[in-house]
Amino acid sequence: MPEPLTGLRKAALVLVNLDKETAAHLMQQFSEDEAEKIAAEILQLKGVDAAVANEALDEFYALGQDGSAKTRGGRDVAASILEASFGSERAAGLLSRVASSLAGRAFEFLEKADASHVALLLDGELPQTTALVLAHLRPDAASQVLGKLTAEQRTSVTECLATMNTASPEAIRVIADTLRARAGAVVTTKGQVDAVGGVQSVVDIINRSDVATEKAILDDLEQRDPDLAQDIRSRMLTFADIVKLDSRDVQQVLRGIDIAVLALAMKGSPQTVQDLIRENLTERNRVNLEEEQETLGAVKVSKVEEARSEVVRAIRTLEAEGAITVQRGDAEELVE
Numbered sequence: 001m002p003e004p005l006t007g008l009r010k011a012a013l014v015l016v017n018l019d020k021e022t023a024a025h026l027m028q029q030f031s032e033d034e035a036e037k038i039a040a041e042i043l044q045l046k047g048v049d050a051a052v053a054n055e056a057l058d059e060f061y062a063l064g065q066d067g068s069a070k071t072r073g074g075r076d077v078a079a080s081i082l083e084a085s086f087g088s089e090r091a092a093g094l095l096s097r098v099a100s101s102l103a104g105r106a107f108e109f110l111e112k113a114d115a116s117h118v119a120l121l122l123d124g125e126l127p128q129t130t131a132l133v134l135a136h137l138r139p140d141a142a143s144q145v146l147g148k149l150t151a152e153q154r155t156s157v158t159e160c161l162a163t164m165n166t167a168s169p170e171a172i173r174v175i176a177d178t179l180r181a182r183a184g185a186v187v188t189t190k191g192q193v194d195a196v197g198g199v200q201s202v203v204d205i206i207n208r209s210d211v212a213t214e215k216a217i218l219d220d221l222e223q224r225d226p227d228l229a230q231d232i233r234s235r236m237l238t239f240a241d242i243v244k245l246d247s248r249d250v251q252q253v254l255r256g257i258d259i260a261v262l263a264l265a266m267k268g269s270p271q272t273v274q275d276l277i278r279e280n281l282t283e284r285n286r287v288n289l290e291e292e293q294e295t296l297g298a299v300k301v302s303k304v305e306e307a308r309s310e311v312v313r314a315i316r317t318l319e320a321e322g323a324i325t326v327q328r329g330d331a332e333e334l335v336e
Contacts, residue, residue, distance in 0.1 A: 012041035106176040107136045109183065115141070119148035121183060127153070129175060131160035135201050136172075143208035146217070154213070155220035162202045162228055199228075203235045207316050210309070237315060239265055239308035240273055241326065245315070249324035250280040256314050259285060263292035264307035267299055 015023045015038065027035055110118050110133070122130045122145070130149075134142040134157065146154055206214050222229040242250060254262070254277065266274050266289075278286055318324045 006041075008037055008041045011038050016042060106172050107133055107179070109180055110137060111141055113183075115144035116148050118145045121179060122149075127156035127160045128164075130157045131164055132172070132175060133179070134205065135161060135164060139201075139204035140208045142205045143213075146205055147209055147213045151216055151220060154217050155224060158202055158206075158217050158221055159224060159228065161205070162199045162232065164198060164201075199231055199235065202232055204316075206232070207236055208313065210306075214309075237312050237326065239311055240270060242311065242315065243272055243276055244327040245324060247280055249318075250276060252318060252324055253311070253314050254280060254285075257311055259288045259292055261307045261310050263289055263296060264299060264304055265311050266293070267296060267304050269308075 015026060018026070027038070030038065110121075122133060130153070134145060137145070146157065149157060206217060209217070218229055218233060221232070242253065245253065257265075262277065266277060278289070281289060315324070315326065319326050
């Protein structure tokens with residue numbers, strides 16, 4: 001007996017049975033979050049039993065009379081409705097988020113696995129295969145796995161990640177199924193669409209890696225493909241990029257940083273960075289910071305880099321959550 005349809009799937013079925021203009025009008029009544037969920041259902045709308053689909057459509061009298069329910073969805077249908085509803089730019093963003101979310105499910109069994117076990121599972125695979133897998137993991141999980149690979153593997157995989165195009169759902173499914181079948185002996189754990197990847201995926205992963213891994217990857221990649229290495233470097237956040245935040249965002253970042261770590265990170269940094277940080281601390285924390293800095297003395301560069309990386313990770317986390325905004329590229333800087 002076919003499974004009953006969820007409310008989201010019913011909504012998806014109704015939309016694909018309407019003409020584009022009407023579907024777009026209905027889609028505009030939903031929030032972006034609701035639209036994303038419905039788009040995800042449309043993308044997966046294959047193999048729905050015609051009788052079940054017609055039963056759902058019977059709830060909508062005008063559509064249910066002729067019994068000619070469409071049960072086929074897919075990317076093109078979802079894209080068409082979203083574009084008509086929100087315009088091509090917003091539709092592309094929505095569809096991209098939905099695609100990334102669905103694609104990630106292929107390898108979700110690796111998300112809570114120990115990084116060393118995942119690296120062992122991928123040992124012997126082509127760099128392209130490893131890159132495909134990492135592109136579907138959360139950046140923090142992918143960065144841990146990347147750190148477990150050999151130096152040569154890391155560079156090859158990073159290069160493949162940055163130059164990755166798209167993979168067919170069938171290819172993703174085959175790789176995921178193969179790894180899942182082998183994972184039982186190696187990995188202890190704690191419907192898909194386009195592959196994610198590209199330079200930004202590499203940046204997200206490297207920004208969550210430790211300083212040594214980051215340096216090794218970029219130095220090795222510099223030898224292979226200087227232009228690609230430069231492109232990646234240009235997109236990466238640095239500690240000095242804190243000046244690209246407005247005061248409210250700086251304060252939000254600093255709230256999560258220990259004063260001792262902050263004092264280390266600021267050592268040797270540009271005066272503009274130091275001034276900005278001090279201006280956005282409370283009076284009490286300013287005093288604590290000054291006391292901490294006075295006791296520091298000479299510090300190893302590696303310690304300073306680690307401290308700065310902690311601040312950068314905090315900035316990236318808040319940015320990913322949409323809590324703060326970082327200016328990038330040629331965006332005009334503000335002067336107060």
